[in-house]
Amino acid sequence: MQYFLLFLVTLSSLFGAAKVVAVDERYQDSQSCKACHLRIVKEWDESWHSKSHYQNDEYFRKSLDYVSRKTRKSLNSVKVQCATCHNPRISVTSTDEDYEIAAVMGLDKGSEVDKAVNADSISEGINCVVCHNIDKIHDEYDASKRGINRVEWTKSGTMTGPFRDAKSPYHKTIHHEFMDKNPNKLCFVCHANDRSVNGVIFTNMQDEYVKGSKKCVECHMGEHRQDVAATYKMYDGKVKMRNVRHHGFKGAHTDTMWLHALRLSLKEKKNSLYITIKNPQPHNIPSGFGARELELTLTYKNGTNVIGKKTISLTTHYVRKKGKKTIPHLALKESENVSIAAHEKKVLKVSKMKGASSVEVVLNYVLVNEEVRSLLKLKGKNWSKRHFIAKKSLELK
Numbered sequence: 108m109q110y111f112l113l114f115l116v117t118l119s120s121l122f123g124a125a126k127v128v129a130v131d132e133r134y135q136d137s138q139s140c141k142a143c144h145l146r147i148v149k150e151w152d153e154s155w156h157s158k159s160h161y162q163n164d165e166y167f168r169k170s171l172d173y174v175s176r177k178t179r180k181s182l183n184s185v186k187v188q189c190a191t192c193h194n195p196r197i198s199v200t201s202t203d204e205d206y207e208i209a210a211v212m213g214l215d216k217g218s219e220v221d222k223a224v225n226a227d228s229i230s231e232g233i234n235c236v237v238c239h240n241i242d243k244i245h246d247e248y249d250a251s252k253r254g255i256n257r258v259e260w261t262k263s264g265t266m267t268g269p270f271r272d273a274k275s276p277y278h279k280t281i282h283h284e285f286m287d288k289n290p291n292k293l294c295f296v297c298h299a300n301d302r303s304v305n306g307v308i309f310t311n312m313q314d315e316y317v318k319g320s321k322k323c324v325e326c327h328m329g330e331h332r333q334d335v336a337a338t339y340k341m342y343d344g345k346v347k348m349r350n351v352r353h354h355g356f357k358g359a360h361t362d363t364m365w366l367h368a369l370r371l372s373l374k375e376k377k378n379s380l381y382i383t384i385k386n387p388q389p390h391n392i393p394s395g396f397g398a399r400e401l402e403l404t405l406t407y408k409n410g411t412n413v414i415g416k417k418t419i420s421l422t423t424h425y426v427r428k429k430g431k432k433t434i435p436h437l438a439l440k441e442s443e444n445v446s447i448a449a450h451e452k453k454v455l456k457v458s459k460m461k462g463a464s465s466v467e468v469v470l471n472y473v474l475v476n477e478e479v480r481s482l483l484k485l486k487g488k489n490w491s492k493r494h495f496i497a498k499k500s501l502e503l504k
C-alpha cells in the first residue's frame with residue numbers, strides 16, 4: 108500500500124502544468140557566480156528576492172502555515188502553490204488529491220513532493236537562475252497564470268542577459284528583450300494578479316502601472332551606471348565596461364525608498380482640515396502585497412503645548428466566511444481599496460480640534476497592519492516599524 112501510494116505521488120507529479128528544467132549543480136546557487144560576479148551577488152543577497160523562501164521571511168512563512176491550517180491542506184501542497192512565484196525553480200509544480208491522502212496518512216516522506224519542497228537548490232528563493240534562465244514569457248496566457256506557469260526555462264547553463272555580445276568561460280549567454288528594452292515584462296511574471304485562494308485579486312501591478320512611465324528597474328534597480336558586469340578578463344585579457352544596475356531590488360522594506368515617496372499638503376477651510384496625499388509614482392501606493400498600511404498622525408498644539416493627537420489608518424481589511432477577519436491570501440472579500448492610485452491624489456477631510464493654534468501631520472508606512480500582525484502573531488519588529496514618508500505643519504486661524 109505504502110509503495111503504491113508513493114508510486115501515485117511520483118506519477119502525479121509528472122503531470123504538473125509547467126515544464127520543469129533541472130538546474131545543474133554548477134549553477135544552482137549564487138555561490139557559484141561569486142568568482143566573477145561578486146558585486147552583483149552581494150547586492151542581490153541584501154534584496155528581499157533572496158529572502159523569498161519559507162525559511163527566510165517570517166511573514167511569508169506564517170502566512171503559508173496559516174493558509175495550510177485554515178484550508179486543511181497539507182503544508183507541502185501550500186508550499187508548492189506559493190512556490191509558483193516565491194520559489195520558481197522547484198521541481199514539482201502541482202500536487203493532487205492522491206498526494207493529499209498520502210500526506211494525511213504520513214506516507215509522503217521521501218516522496219517527490221517532499222524532496223522538492225525541502226531541496227537545498229531552492230533555498231535561495233528568487234535567485235540568479237530564476238530571472239537569468241527565463242527563455243520565454245507567455246504574455247498571451249490567461250492573466251491568472253503567473254510565475255512558473257508563465258515562463259519557459261533555458262537549458263541549464265544558458266544565462267539570459269541584457270547584452271548581445273557577452274561571452275563567458277563558465278556559461279552560455281543569450282540576449283532577450285525582456286532583459287533590456289522591456290524589463291517590465293519580466294517583473295510582471297510575478298508582480299501581477301496575486302490572488303487569494305478564493306480568487307480575490309489583492310495586487311495587480313500590471314493593471315495599475317501607468318504605461319509609458321519609467322520602467323520598474325529604473326527605480327528598483329537604480330539608474331544605469333558604468334561598471335564591469337564580470338571581473339573575469341574575457342576580452343583579450345581585459346574586462347569590458349558596461350551599463351549596469353544595482354541588484355538590491357530596494358522596495359517597501361527599505362527606509363530610504365519611502366522618504367518623499369508621496370507628497371503631503373495641508374489646507375484649512377472653515378472648521379475643517381484638508382489633507383492631500385499625492386502619488387507621483389507610476390503604480391498605486393500602497394501596492395504590492397495586501398495589508399500594507401499608510402498611517403497619518405495629527406498632532407494639535409496650542410502654542411507649544413500638545414493638546415491632542417489623532418491617527419488615521421489607510422489600509423485594506425480582508426474577510427472570509429461569516430465576515431471573519433483574515434489575511435489577504437484567504438480573503439473572500441476585501442474592504443474598500445484605500446490605496447492611492449498612480450499619479451493621483453487622495454483628499455481627506457477632518458474636523459479641526461477646538462483651541463488648536465497649529466497642527467502637524469506625519470505620514471508613515473507600515474509593512475503589515477495591526478490586524479494581520481496579530482492574526483499571524485508576527486514577532487519581527489520590522490513588520491510594525493514606521494517608515495517615514497513626509498511631514499507638514501500648518502498654523503490654524
Ligand code: HEC
Nearest residue numbers: 137140144147148151233234235238269286290336351352
Ligand atoms: C528579479 C530578477 C533578477 C534576479 C533575481 C537577478 N537578476 Fe541579474 N539582472 C536582472 C535584470 C532585469 C538585468 C538587466 C538590468 C538592466 O541593465 O536594465 C540584470 C542584469 C544582470 C547582469 C548584467 C550586468 C548588470 O549588472 O546589469 C548580470 C551579470 C547579472 N544580472 C547577474 C546576476 C546574478 C549573478 C544574479 C544572482 C546573484 C542575478 N543577476 C539576479 C534581473 C535579475
Ligand code: HEC
Nearest residue numbers: 134139140143235266268269270273275277280336337341
Ligand atoms: C568564470 C567566470 C564566471 C562565472 C563563474 C559566472 N560568470 Fe556570468 N559572465 C561571465 C563573463 C565574463 C560575462 C560577460 C561579461 C560582459 O560581457 O561584460 C558573464 C555574463 C553574464 C550574464 C550577462 C549575459 C548577457 O548576455 O547579457 C549573466 C546574466 C551571467 N553572467 C550570470 C551568471 C550566473 C547566474 C552565474 C552563476 C551561476 C555566473 N554568471 C557565473 C563570467 C562568469
Ligand code: HEC
Nearest residue numbers: 155158159164193293294296297323327356357358359360
Ligand atoms: C519569479 C517571480 C518574481 C520576478 C520575476 C520578480 N519578482 Fe520582485 N518579488 C517577488 C517576490 C515573491 C517578492 C517578495 C519576496 C519576500 O518579501 O519574501 C518580490 C519582492 C520585490 C520587491 C520588494 C522588495 C521590498 O523590499 O519590499 C521589489 C521592489 C521587487 N520585487 C521588484 C522587482 C522587479 C523590478 C522585477 C523585474 C526586474 C521583479 N521584482 C521580478 C517575485 C518576483
Ligand code: HEC
Nearest residue numbers: 294298316321322323326358359364368393394395396399
Ligand atoms: C518612478 C519610480 C518607480 C517606478 C518606475 C516603479 N516603482 Fe515601485 N515603488 C516606487 C516607490 C517610491 C515605492 C514606495 C517605496 C518602496 O516601497 O520602495 C514603490 C513601491 C513598490 C513596491 C512595494 C509596494 C508595497 O506597498 O508593498 C513594489 C513591490 C514595487 N514598487 C514594484 C514595482 C514594479 C513591479 C514596477 C514596474 C511595474 C515598479 N515598482 C515601478 C517607485 C517606483
Ligand code: HEC
Nearest residue numbers: 166167170171188189191192253297298300301394395396
Ligand atoms: C502570482 C505570484 C505569487 C504567488 C502565487 C504568491 N505570491 Fe506572495 N508575493 C508575490 C510578490 C510579487 C510579492 C512582493 C510584493 C510586495 O513586496 O509588495 C509577494 C509578497 C508576499 C508576502 C509579503 C512578504 C514581505 O516580506 O512583506 C507574503 C506574506 C506572501 N507573498 C505570501 C504568499 C503566500 C502564503 C503564497 C501562497 C499561498 C504566495 N505568497 C503566493 C507574488 C506571489
